Amino acid sequence: MECRTCCEALTAFLDGELSGLERRAVEEHLAACSACQENCESLRYSEHLVGAALDEMLAPPSWGRIVPRLEPRPSWLDLRRLFGWAWQPVFLTVVVLAVLLVPGFLENGGGVEDAELEMMLSQYVRERDEMENLHYGIINTEPVGWVYYNPYADHSSSERRNPYSGE
Amino acid sequence: MTNEDKGRKRSSAVSGDQLDVLVAKAKSGDVGAFEQLYHLYSRRIVNYIYRMTGSRAEADDLTQETFIQAFRKLDTLKENTKFQSWLFRIAQNQVYQEYRGKRPQIDSIDEEDGPELTDAQKLATPSGTPENQILASELRELINQVIGELPEKYREVFVLSALHRFSYQEICEIVGRSLASVKSDIHRARVQVRDRIKAYLGENYGMSNLL
Numbered sequence: 001m002e003c004r005t006c007c008e009a010l011t012a013f014l015d016g017e018l019s020g021l022e023r024r025a026v027e028e029h030l031a032a033c034s035a036c037q038e039n040c041e042s043l044r045y046s047e048h049l050v051g052a053a054l055d056e057m058l059a060p061p062s063w064g065r066i067v068p069r070l071e072p073r074p075s076w077l078d079l080r081r082l083f084g085w086a087w088q089p090v091f092l093t094v095v096v097l098a099v100l101l102v103p104g105f106l107e108n109g110g111g112v113e114d115a116e117l118e119m120m121l122s123q124y125v126r127e128r129d130e131m132e133n134l135h136y137g138i139i140n141t142e143p144v145g146w147v148y149y150n151p152y153a154d155h156s157s158s159e160r161r162n163p164y165s166g167e
Numbered sequence: 168m169t170n171e172d173k174g175r176k177r178s179s180a181v182s183g184d185q186l187d188v189l190v191a192k193a194k195s196g197d198v199g200a201f202e203q204l205y206h207l208y209s210r211r212i213v214n215y216i217y218r219m220t221g222s223r224a225e226a227d228d229l230t231q232e233t234f235i236q237a238f239r240k241l242d243t244l245k246e247n248t249k250f251q252s253w254l255f256r257i258a259q260n261q262v263y264q265e266y267r268g269k270r271p272q273i274d275s276i277d278e279e280d281g282p283e284l285t286d287a288q289k290l291a292t293p294s295g296t297p298e299n300q301i302l303a304s305e306l307r308e309l310i311n312q313v314i315g316e317l318p319e320k321y322r323e324v325f326v327l328s329a330l331h332r333f334s335y336q337e338i339c340e341i342v343g344r345s346l347a348s349v350k351s352d353i354h355r356a357r358v359q360v361r362d363r364i365k366a367y368l369g370e371n372y373g374m375s376n377l378l
Contacts, residue, residue: 008351010354011350011353011354012350012353015335042373043357043358043361045372046357046365047329049306049364050314050329051330053306053310053311054326054329054330057214058210058214058226059210060205060209060212060227060230061209061230063206066231066234070198070235071239
């Protein structure tokens with residue numbers, strides 16, 4: 001180990017932060033190098049002086065000064081914290097609105113205008129059908145017996161049999 | 168000093184299991200548990216912030232802000248046993264927001280209306296000649312000044328290592344940098360501080376019982 005490498009590692013060596021291998025290498029070098037050994041002792045001495053000078057002399061502030069500033073963790077149920085002095089009227093308003101609105105909502109299935117809407121829709125369908133009948137020339141809107149040509153039926157007769165004649 | 172020595176020197180007031188239980192209780196909203204955490208770590212936090220800002224008043228305010236933020240965001244802590252590193256990370260962010268790029272003007276701790284020295288401090292005061300006591304006082308001031316003059320990225324890792332005895336891995340987690348970067352900066356900071364102290368003490372460098 002070179003002197004420069006040893007000097008760089010001296011602080012960590014004194015603090016016990018070197019691995020076993022590194023510590024042994026430094027110890028071997030210190031045993032063989034008086035300059036590095038003197039450097040090590042010099043650092044050790046200054047560490048001693050600094051430790052004595054830096055003792056914890058200041059007293060902390062008293063706990064009584066901290067307690068009033070420790071706010072409890074907010075809770076969504078803590079209405080007083082959320083609304084302050086107005087929590088009571090806010091809470092009562094919410095309760096009254098809930099009592100008035102929720103039952104009506106449940107009865108009507110979600111809307112009070114469904115009947116009117118249904119009426120408008122049926123009127124629209126009726127008018128649409130009338131318009132279509134006029135357009136296609138359909139006068140008789142009575143239902144017919146059959147509406148499509150059945151290729152398997154017996155069409156040999158020249159006259160059609162009226163299925164509604166009762167014969 | 169090995170990592171084990173560091174841990175013993177740092178604090179053995181609470182074990183990993185006890186810390187886990189305390190943090191879990193605090194997460195569920197137990198203010199009493201959080202108070203215990205406060206008493207365990209507030210001194211370290213205020214002294215860390217003081218070393219970073221140089222102002223006792225700011226250290227006081229930012230310590231309060233740190234713990235208030237910690238209480239609000241406790242749910243974001245995934246591993247309860249890493250509470251201390253996480254807390255220091257919050258403290259560091261508080262310092263960054265207030266003092267980014269500024270060098271601290273260290274308030275003197277030796278004022279008459281300053282905090283009362285602990286018994287350990289009184290015992291640590293060297294007995295002997297008044298000259299030695301004056302030298303010790305001046306040396307303490309010099310060390311504070313030298314640390315305050317370090318570049319910010321050196322100062323933060325130096326304080327965490329020298330004062331709070333965090334391992335390098337813990338320091339990486341707090342400052343959010345790589346192990347190589349942290350190791351290099353700690354070394355450079357230590358060398359700078361050593362050189363300044365050596366220059367000041369001259370031939371007295373190496374004397375025992377200076378501090």
